[in-house]
Amino acid sequence: MLRSDVLVVGSGAAGMYAAIAAARAGSNVLLVDRSLIGRGGATVMAQMTVAVAVGEEEPDHWEHHLADTLKAGRGLCDADLSQLLCEDGPACIREMDEWGVGWARRDGHMAQVHAPGHDRKRCVYVDFLNTGPAVSKTLRARVQRTPEIQRVGDLVVTELAIRDGMCVGAHAVHTPTGASVPIAAKATILATGGLTRLYARNSASINMGGDGYALALRAGAELIDMEFVQFFPIGHLAPRLVGMDPIMWDPFRYKLGGRLLNSEMKEFLPEEGRYISARDVATYGILKEVAAGRGSPHRGAWLSFQHCSEAVLREAFGPVIDRLAANGIDLTRQPIEVAPIAHYHMGGMRAGADMQTTVPHLFAAGEAVGGANGANRLSGNAITEALTFGRRAGERAAALAAKIPMPAIDPSSGFSSNRSKINPAAEIVRLQKLMNEHVGPLRTQGGLERALQEIRQMCGDLPAPRAGLDPEWMDLHDLRNMRLVAECVTRAALARTESRGAHQREDFPETSAAWERHQTIRV
Numbered sequence: 001m002l003r004s005d006v007l008v009v010g011s012g013a014a015g016m017y018a019a020i021a022a023a024r025a026g027s028n029v030l031l032v033d034r035s036l037i038g039r040g041g042a043t044v045m046a047q048m049t050v051a052v053a054v055g056e057e058e059p060d061h062w063e064h065h066l067a068d069t070l071k072a073g074r075g076l077c078d079a080d081l082s083q084l085l086c087e088d089g090p091a092c093i094r095e096m097d098e099w100g101v102g103w104a105r106r107d108g109h110m111a112q113v114h115a116p117g118h119d120r121k122r123c124v125y126v127d128f129l130n131t132g133p134a135v136s137k138t139l140r141a142r143v144q145r146t147p148e149i150q151r152v153g154d155l156v157v158t159e160l161a162i163r164d165g166m167c168v169g170a171h172a173v174h175t176p177t178g179a180s181v182p183i184a185a186k187a188t189i190l191a192t193g194g195l196t197r198l199y200a201r202n203s204a205s206i207n208m209g210g211d212g213y214a215l216a217l218r219a220g221a222e223l224i225d226m227e228f229v230q231f232f233p234i235g236h237l238a239p240r241l242v243g244m245d246p247i248m249w250d251p252f253r254y255k256l257g258g259r260l261l262n263s264e265m266k267e268f269l270p271e272e273g274r275y276i277s278a279r280d281v282a283t284y285g286i287l288k289e290v291a292a293g294r295g296s297p298h299r300g301a302w303l304s305f306q307h308c309s310e311a312v313l314r315e316a317f318g319p320v321i322d323r324l325a326a327n328g329i330d331l332t333r334q335p336i337e338v339a340p341i342a343h344y345h346m347g348g349m350r351a352g353a354d355m356q357t358t359v360p361h362l363f364a365a366g367e368a369v370g371g372a373n374g375a376n377r378l379s380g381n382a383i384t385e386a387l388t389f390g391r392r393a394g395e396r397a398a399a400l401a402a403k404i405p406m407p408a409i410d411p412s413s414g415f416s417s418n419r420s421k422i423n424p425a426a427e428i429v430r431l432q433k434l435m436n437e438h439v440g441p442l443r444t445q446g447g448l449e450r451a452l453q454e455i456r457q458m459c460g461d462l463p464a465p466r467a468g469l470d471p472e473w474m475d476l477h478d479l480r481n482m483r484l485v486a487e488c489v490t491r492a493a494l495a496r497t498e499s500r501g502a503h504q505r506e507d508f509p510e511t512s513a514a515w516e517r518h519q520t521i522r523v
Helices: 013-024 062-072 079-098 131-144 211-218 250-256 279-291 310-317 320-326 381-401 424-438 445-456 471-495
Strands: 002-009 029-032 149-152 155-163 166-174 179-190 229-238 259-261 301-304 336-345 362-364
Touching: 002 013, 002 166, 002 381, 013 029, 013 131, 013 149, 013 179, 013 381, 029 179, 062 079, 079 381, 131 149, 131 381, 155 179, 155 211, 155 471, 179 211, 179 381, 211 362, 211 471, 229 250, 229 279, 250 310, 259 279, 279 301, 279 336, 310 320, 362 381, 424 445, 424 471, 445 471
Parallel strands: 002 029, 002 179, 029 149, 179 362
Antiparallel strands: 155 166, 166 179, 229 336, 259 301, 301 336
């Protein structure tokens, strides 16, 4: 059995910052992850920019950032959470700067760029392809130099431990051996990221199957806004791109005026705000062109930089040009095909500004938290959210842990005794295809009802793992959680009979004032 003042599940930016903050506040911390510490999750895959009102390129204030965040959220942002993200963001970014993250600089100050949905240059970056890896590397180094943080990888948390209605830790499995590992903790933080692995076409880590949402829901916590899945509008589609992130195109599009074209080679987004339009606007614009028969050959849109000279492209893209050439792509001669790709989840665990969920002693951080971004996340807010929410969760969890004794925990966990007879890997593929087809950016009652029916027929039990590495058990674990979370998304989407932000109903195309409210899900 493991014991710790504060247990942090997940080691992306939110989890690592939470661990650092809790240790700094006097707690002994156990940081666990199903993969290598600091190597899984979304942060290490993020390439682009971080939204923060540091005001180093032009005058700015967190209230302006908040106004843009609320506008992007289409009336559904939890204002307290949104304010926390925007108000605390500058301090976190400057602290990361002190830790050596290497924010790009221009004339002695942090360089900032204009991203979609912002009213000014606000987004900092390391460079346009390595911002996330730099953030992860900096936090990993800080974690490694903090003796109060114990790091354990290859631990899959299968359920939270609840006693007298409070979270007292978790049950986990050590994947290389199959051994059960109970963990007692005074406070637990879920920093497990989002759910975009539910979709066949996604930009996610394999870890992003909604584990935290499933853990929280089974423990009695409330989930909020589960219908709002953000699709990145210009994920790479064709030609084949090897070894590069499919969402790499956005900063170059708004930096160079990359043109989104239909099959008639005409721009189709509204001229006003064409290059800085919010992600949901661009997503639906592309899908509407495809539906009207004006899509590109692979059912997307063309993205063209052919109006730019090779010198301009090299200045903007740098060594990326050579990596594209290795993939047979010459932007001076050809457009590439792009299409929406599942990228982020606005919903998640219901939490207050102290990051505590509706289950006592259970906290959430980062993308696992729902409500801050409303119906549509503002570009660049993801890493800011991870840092600010992680720091707040760590501080509050440590403050709680300082006041209470170490709880007792039942060492047993609730595995089924029966081995499943299904092929879980094939079922995951079927679920992903189902979600892409019926619970994607464009939704209808018939499609959602069909998806819900098929989802409910999938397995729900999880047997005890066999001794030693058990890949089939891992697939069963993932399927069990993905099925539950997919049902939550689908049920919420079916109930919301309007279109708003990232949730678009073809049968209810208008936004309704009566639906300017959150939906919550609990068991």
